[in-house]
Amino acid sequence: MKYVVDAREMKHYEETVMDILGMPASVLMERAALAVAEEIRGYAAARKLRAEDKSLLVVAGSGNNGADGLAVARILSQEGWQVTVYSAGSRAHCTREWERQYKIMGFYPVRVVSNWPVEEYTVLVDALFGIGLSRQIQGEYGAVIREINRREGYKLSIDVPSGIHASTGRVMGEAVRADLTVTFGWAKKGLLFYPGAEYAGRLAVKEIGINQTCFEAAGNKPGMFYYEEPATALLPPRRPDGHKGSFGKVLLAAGFEQMPGAAVLAARAAYHAGAGMVKVVCPEENRCILQTAVPEVLWAGPEDWRQVCDWADVAAIGPGLGRNAVGKGILTGLLAESRLPLVLDADALNLIAGDMSLQILAAGQGEAGRSMILTPHEGELSRLSGKTMEQVREDREHVSRALARDLHCILVCKGARTLVCREQGEICVNLSGDNGMGTAGSGDVLTGVIAALLAQGAEAFEAASVGVYLHGLAGERAARRYGSHGLTAGRLAEAVGEYAALQVLE
Incomplete structure (x- = not known):
């Protein structure tokens, strides 16, 4: 049995882990980035990519989802990937974690651009919006999402595809069509309900330190679950001396x-x-x-x-x-x-x-x-x-x-x-x-x-x-x-x- 959360529940558990259990936000972010990097390495190995073919574009918003993307860019730049970050958000509205990750990334061989690069990339990482999205996407951000979808390359979304409501699966105007979504802690409802499930592509749920340990401290458990074990393990037991x-x-x-x-x-x-x-x-x-x-x-x-x-x-x-x-x-x-x-x-x-x-x-x-x-x-x-x-x-x-x-x-x-x-x-x-x-x-x-x-x-x-x-x-x-x-x-x-x-x- 695996739990499923909506955006409100996930934020509550994140706050519990940081504020009550004492896990620093930077540790959670690093573990999230390492989990994403692991999936990208797996894709490269499966495709048998040569060193010269390992090109990565991270489309980063100005929030903590974007900060996750910056950490991914830093990690893979150390492994021989040619990494470009397209900063789609406003620096005036960046979160503290974004600023921290951007400063660290500056010491590594990552190219940063403020306009769409003309080159094509083997892998595109969608780090535009996370689970907090509640408004319809339009204007500049809508154009960014359309460009991501238009581009060739393997598309990976961090936590949720940008434009998908994390709690309902609704498309908020425009949404990234991902090949893979790497989400953290538990699956989000919006990644399981349609049409969000279709936009998410393959779903990988990664453990980063937000787990069932926090339920007691939080005072509750998630309100939804799914099965993934063999069904025979769940069937009623049958007595060896039973009859019709x-x-x-x-x-x-x-x-x-x-x-x-x-x-x-x-x-x-x-x-x-x-x-x-x-x-x-x-x-x-x-x-x-x-x-x-x-x-x-x-x-x-x-x-x-x-x-x-x-x-x-x-x-x-x-x-x-x-x-x-x-x-x-x-x-x-x-x-x-x-x-x-x-x-x-x-x-x-x-x-x-x-x-x-x-x-x-x-x-x-x-x-x-x-x-x-x-x-x-x-x-x-x-x-x-x-x-x-x-x-x-x-x-x-x-x-x-x-x-x-x-x-x-x-x-x-x-x-x-x-x-x-x-x-x-x-x-x-x-x-x-x-x-x-x-x-x-x-x-x-x-x-x-x-x-x-x-x-x-x-x-x-x-x-x-x-x-x-x-x-x-x-x-x-x-x-x-x-x-x-x-x-x-x-x-x-x-x-x-x-x-x-x-x-x-x-």
Whole structure:
């Protein structure tokens, strides 16, 4: 697990390390510069650059980000690089650290220019703006960023690409398109959220002395995290003497009307994620299709859902449910009459969004302590929250958190950076996945995975967070095999089990 911070949190931890722990700013800056220099050396080694090809342009602003750039220029000038610094900021507004680094750099073979040099450079270092940027970029600075983007050469941004909001990932007018961003301490939200993630290129998070040691002194921890360890290390443990009943029984209300495939995908995924037994509640006309595609699955008719509740450990409803009276009746009954942990997706969410009585019922169940996981995409989140699509896209984090509080549930906001929120506490942002997962049925697979983890005893927030992560890793594996264009939900469901098996074998 790795933490993620916004600009405010990062400034707080920097101040804690300097003011309370006593680490001088100059030490942090030197370590940051050494980390950047290390990445540049690595690039040069990988490209097998000759000595005469090692040319470096540092575009430095007048703040501490620019000071980092000056330190990088000094370090690499001692290693045979031909280094030029383009000072883009006003000397009248330079920080104290900038002045200190500029004075030190003056003793080393670094060329300083106040206008764009005509030469091309192998590596361009963007040290214009750091995490403190809050205003739109225009005028002279906008022209500087456009020139950086126009130039040939490998582009490295220090901490964040200049022009990207460190907390939201928004483009503040103009932004540098980096090949690599070297950031310090922890990943910044704006480097993980789109469009900032696209501008950041490859992300390297470097330790410079601002780490978890400062949490106690600061009095808090960051409010967001992501997983990067093997998902199998996060899955519920399996007893060596276990059997199909001890690994969880899932009730899946899905695959109504003309959508049996949704039930097939969710059931198959639940089995591949470790569920011991899955019983699908759907109409008789879809039974043959379902049990031919997934012979392990059990079946019950819509009229028998109450008996299935008595049998199950967990319920999931929504994939291919439709918005008919029968499906709505089962949803209402699951909310009103059952206390099973519940996963709600697709049409279950649309039915709740369109019926205030269901919203009140769901909120009451959540407030009473029932585990409920809602898995909306942005369109469903818009309908559930009453926000416009633009408002959701502008602030997915806070819209998701607000709805989690209103319904007293775990909220999984699906997207390129899926967020898992609860009423309070940490938010999980998922970094696994592939764009090929943007295909029909992918959400049905996720429903099955999360339900399976719940059935095996995982706590609701953990089941949702780990489920999203495993789902993404399976997508990456399927994309490697079939390509992003050839990735289907069926292949994704199969890859859930293949990923887990591969990790165990390794």
